[in-house]
Amino acid sequence: MHNERIHKIISEKVKSQIPELKKQFLKHKDREYGRFQNQEEDLIQWREELIELYAKTIQLDRQEAIQLVINWGKKVSDFLVNIQMPLDEAIDEIRYYRDQIGQIICESATHEEISYREFYQLISAFDFSVDHAIQIVCITYMENNLKKMQKAQMEIEELTVPIIRLSSKIGVIPLIGELDSDRALKLMEEALKQSSKNGFTHLIIDLSGVPVVDTAVASQIYKVLEGLKLVGVIPKLSGVRPEIAHTMVNLGINFKDNPSYSDLSLALEKIGFIHK
Structure with a gap:
């Protein structure tokens, strides 16, 4: 007490x-x-x-x-x-x-x-x-x-892999800045997930803002394109500059079934998207 x-x-x-x-x-x-x-x-x-x-x-x-x-x-x-x-x-x-x-x-x-x-x-x-x-x-x-x-x-x-919905069926991923292996893996994840979630039939990956693409990243981009086709999405690349194309060709990647375009407007035009 x-x-x-x-x-x-x-x-x-x-x-x-x-x-x-x-x-x-x-x-x-x-x-x-x-x-x-x-x-x-x-x-x-x-x-x-x-x-x-x-x-x-x-x-x-x-x-x-x-x-x-x-x-x-x-x-x-x-x-x-x-x-x-x-x-x-x-x-x-x-x-x-x-x-x-x-x-x-x-x-x-x-x-x-x-x-x-x-x-x-x-x-x-x-x-x-x-x-x-x-x-x-x-x-x-x-x-x-x-x-x-x-x-x-x-x-x-x-934010590193932003996806823009242009219409109910068309999406665009405008990549800006360095694209390393980690970010490329994130690209695969987000591209597949968001395409399925939004019901896209077309997805354009725009590389206009990417300064350099090494062989490892180029290989990963190819896997993204193939993965999108497996889930029923038609993929396209835009903004492919000569040096990026050179890396991809040296890697031996066949882009015959994955057409690429020098700028985004050409890719959109090809799939019939008209901005009003």
């Missing part, structure tokens, strides 16, 4: 100092945190929740404290990733408040004249909660950041 009373006293003292504590770190890191000025209110809010977390864990047993920290860590990691706060700076805040609240625990322990054993148990339990908070934040932060990066990468990949 004595320990519970001491824990409650310290917990309430920490809570009573939240208004002052949550402002201290902003003053402490004012220069470094200038770029987060638009999120200042949100940052103050997350500091308040962090301090409240610490205050609550003081009164809880270890298992209850762990569960509380896990729930908090998952929530706060989303926030930190969204505002793009570096992980080391977030951990810096967590540790900063450990020191501040650790001082409150020491002062309260002295005032209440608790034994060294009780003090050791109290400060050890508090440190355990803080260490667990850092671990959870690190893990969930990296997981959330990875998911965000993967989502961004998927969006970028979609």
Whole structure:
């Protein structure tokens, strides 16, 4: 009962100092945190929740404290990733408040004249909660950041192989920039998937914006053309410049059944597409 009373006293003292504590770190890191000025209110809010977390864990047993920290860590990691706060700076805040609240625990322990054993148990339990908070934040932060990066990468990949629907049956893939093996594989995937999804009968792959095509990529383009025919789509190449044609010829690829055109308008004209 004595320990519970001491824990409650310290917990309430920490809570009573939240208004002052949550402002201290902003003053402490004012220069470094200038770029987060638009999120200042949100940052103050997350500091308040962090301090409240610490205050609550003081009164809880270890298992209850762990569960509380896990729930908090998952929530706060989303926030930190969204505002793009570096992980080391977030951990810096967590540790900063450990020191501040650790001082409150020491002062309260002295005032209440608790034994060294009780003090050791109290400060050890508090440190355990803080260490667990850092671990959870690190893990969930990296997981959330990875998911965000993967989502961004998927969006970028979609842009690298854009498909334009000209009509209900005709699509065009205007490729721009370097076409490497990875992008060529993405071309195969998107060409087949989008052609089937949109019900295209004709798909034109326009190479006007591609500066160089090596033999590996030329071979992959040939596979794309053959794959499209297997799913009932008539493929055509446009924007084939002399140097690209030279690479394809040297590779020994037979384009007899895959006609190519010097520009997109000729390919569209050949399949009877008239722009109105």
